[in-house]
Amino acid sequence: MPASALRTLYSLLFYLFTPLVIIRLLWRGYRTPAYLHRWGERFGLAPFLAGKAVIWVHAVSVGEVQASVPLVRALLDRYPDHTLLLTTLTPTGSAQVQRQLGAQVAHCYLPYDLPDAIARFLQRVQPQFGVILETELWPNLLHQCQCRKIPIILANARLSERSALGYCRLGMLTRDMLSKLTFIAAQGKADANRFIALGAPPERVQVTGNLKFELKLPSHLPTQGMILRRQWGEQRPLWIAASTHEGEEEQVLAAFKQVQKRYPTALLVLVPRHSQRFNRVHHLCQRQGFITQRRSEQQACAPATEIFIGDSMGELPLFFAASDVAFLGGSLVPVGGHNPLEPAALKRPVILGPHIFNFMGISHQLLEAGAATQIQTIQDLTQAVLRYLDDPQLRTKAGKAGQQVIAQNQGASSKIIQQITILLSG
Known part of the structure; x- marks a missing residue:
């Protein structure tokens, strides 16, 4: 079947299932109220950006927004007479745009990939060119950009074996996109x-590196981390389980019980990935008999507290800076893991589970450099935490190795800017 026919079929199916999309928005809004707002943007009613030429950058959610920041700032420096529009799909991504870039950029949600919604969006925004991060391939979006002669760059592009198999099944539609x-x-x-x-x-594909290596953490973060560490207990062994998912907390808590046998005063900082799970995880810790405290309580961490739940937004780097060892969630269950570079940049040894396919390249570099340890079981997790807590010199060595890996892999944004300059001058 020709690509145009496949795209038409895809669009008809999307329209057919739009009521289900709306129901899903309502359901998500019940758990996260931000999903109940700004629906017009999701159907193409983007703000009019009159007066300046527009550069459009799309980053799906929090991780992609974080990765886009060095590139966005480089674009703002290179094209000061342009308006930069940064789109996301999620409210958490929107909040991250506000935290990271504020009024430097305009923001709205990218509309659903419906032909009329995409047409409204492009008519209102009229970007000079677009930069899409990672692997956000939408048939109608790319088709209408081509029809309007809007160049599109896929930046920081990644494609795992699993994703490649999925796109391969789409055949002509993937090749067309x-x-x-x-x-x-x-x-x-x-x-x-x-x-x-x-x-x-092949002539349009080039390896430019990973933008995620270009993270720039606030210079005051280590000092703030030391202050928080003193509040938590400077002499207490302290490890963090960050961005955990359903099914992981039970395993982390089992490992923590074993850690406590050697370090009775140890503190576990537990940070669930999604805010709607904060209460559930808190109750889980209490049911298992742990003395538990939450960041949202805004109280000093008591010496008797065993688990401190990080139920705030935007403070994960601070928690990394205050910890001795960092375990990255999403890796004990087949989610694919989360970005290990923030703790590595803060000189913290990183522990990863068996499922790291979302950050395979980064993870392997950290593992090979000795900046991270990969575990398979609860027992492995216990032993890895104890090994790092037992040996301050090992922690220091791993921290330096992580920083070196990051330094060696920077420069992706300048390579992408170079290609954009060539594109616009061509």
Whole structure:
């Protein structure tokens, strides 16, 4: 079937299931009220951005927004006479835009990939060019951008084996989408090869590195971390389980019980990935008999507290800075893991579970450098935490190795800006 027919079928199915999309928004809004607002943007009613040429950057959610910041700032420096519009799909991504960039950029939600919604969005925004982060490939969006002669760059592009298999099943539709991209800036060689194998023109694909290595943490963060550590208990062994998912907290708590046998005064900082799970995780800790305190209580951490739940937004880097060892969630269950670079940048040894396919390249570099340890079981997690808590020199060595890995992999944003400059001058 031709790509145009597949795209038409896809659009008809999307329209057919739009009522279910709205029901899902209502359901998510019940748990996260921010989903109940700004629906017009989700159907193309973006703000009019009159007066200046518009550069459009799309980042799905929190992680992609965080990765986009160095590139966005480089674009603001290079094109000061332009308005930069940063779109996201999630309210948490929107909040991250406000925290990281504030009034420096305009923001709205990217509309659903319905032909009329995309047309309204592009008519209102009229971007000079667009930069889409990672692997956000939408048939109608890319088709209408091509029809309007809007160049689209896929930046920080990654494609795991699992994702490549999924796109391969779409056949002509995937090849058609890839052919509409002006340039693909791949994170690594394996990503580039997978895009080419799926049909991307080889001359449009280049390895530029991973933007996530260009994170710039606030210079005051280590000092703030030391202050918080004194509040928690300077002499207490302290480890953090960050961005945990359903099914992981039970395993982390089992490991913590074993850690306590050697370090009775140890403190576990437990930070669930999603805010709607804060209460559930708090009750789980209490049911298991742990003396538990929450960040939202705004009280000093009592010496008897065993678990401190980080139920606030935007403070995870601070919690990393105050901890001795960091375990990254989403890796004991098949979520694929989360970005390990923040704790590495703060010189914290990182522990990863078996499921790290979302950050395979970064994780392997940290593992090979000795900046991280990968575990398979609860027993492995216990032993890894104890090994780092037992040996301050090992922690220092791992922390320095992590910083070195980050320093060696920076420069992706300048390579992408170079390609954008060539594109606009061509």
